[in-house]
Amino acid sequence: MAVTLQTDEGLIRPLEGSTIRRYTAGGTITAGQPVAMLAAGTIAMADGNGSDPIADFVIGCALKSVVAGDRVDVVVHGPISNCTAATPGKLIYISDTEGLMDETSTSNGVVGWAESATVVFVRPEKA
Numbered sequence: 229m230a231v232t233l234q235t236d237e238g239l240i241r242p243l244e245g246s247t248i249r250r251y252t253a254g255g256t257i258t259a260g261q262p263v264a265m266l267a268a269g270t271i272a273m274a275d276g277n278g279s280d281p282i283a284d285f286v287i288g289c290a291l292k293s294v295v296a297g298d299r300v301d302v303v304v305h306g307p308i309s310n311c312t313a314a315t316p317g318k319l320i321y322i323s324d325t326e327g328l329m330d331e332t333s334t335s336n337g338v339v340g341w342a343e344s345a346t347v348v349f350v351r352p353e354k355a
Contacts (some may be wrong), residue, residue, distance in 0.1 A: 231329040232313040234346070235262045235325055237293060239309060243347065246306035246325045253294045260310035261327040262286040262339045263302055271302065273327035276336030285337050286322050307349050314342035 237259040237322040254270030257263060262274040265287050274286040275288055284314040285340040288304035314320065315331055317327050329339050329348070 229315070229329060229331045230313075230323065230325075231311050231342075231348075233258070233328065234310050234312055240242050240291060241309050242291065242303050243307035246303045246308060246350075247287070248291070248301050249304050250251050250299055250301050253296055255296050255298050256343055257290045257294050257300060258327060259290055259343055260308075262329055263288060263290050264289045264324055268286050269301070270296075273319060274322045274337070275324075275326040276322040276334055276337075277324035277326075279293050285354050287338050288352065289339070303350050304348055304352075307347050309347050311342075311348060314345050314348060316344050318342050320348050330336065 240260045251271045263271045264318040288302040291301045294300045318331045320328045322336040340349045340351040
């Protein structure tokens with residue numbers, strides 16, 4: 229089942245205990261989306277179905293919407309409020325659709341697990 233990302237950027241925020249790192253965007257990223265490190269050292273939307281195998285290894289979730297060249301804070305570990313329809317206790321995977329998350333394993337990397345319907349605990353793992 230797809231996990232619906234929060235569309236109100238004002239509600240996307242790190243929660244207590246989150247670890248945040250700042251990166252440069254290599255493309256357009258929407259707040260709340262899982263992101264991956266690219267070979268160029270920039271980040272882009274994670275993509276479980278892309279041609280670049282590195283793009284299916286999520287490093288965290290973006291805290292704001294940006295375009296290429298912008299700096300963006302990313303929750304790399306810990307809780308983030310970034311969705312509206314997660315099932316508590318389920319693992320959250322990178323979707324085969326670029327920039328989205330899913331509760332169904334498609335042999336893609338793990339973003340983390342759902343603490344509640346609106347909170348993902350980011351704990352990236354390679355599939």
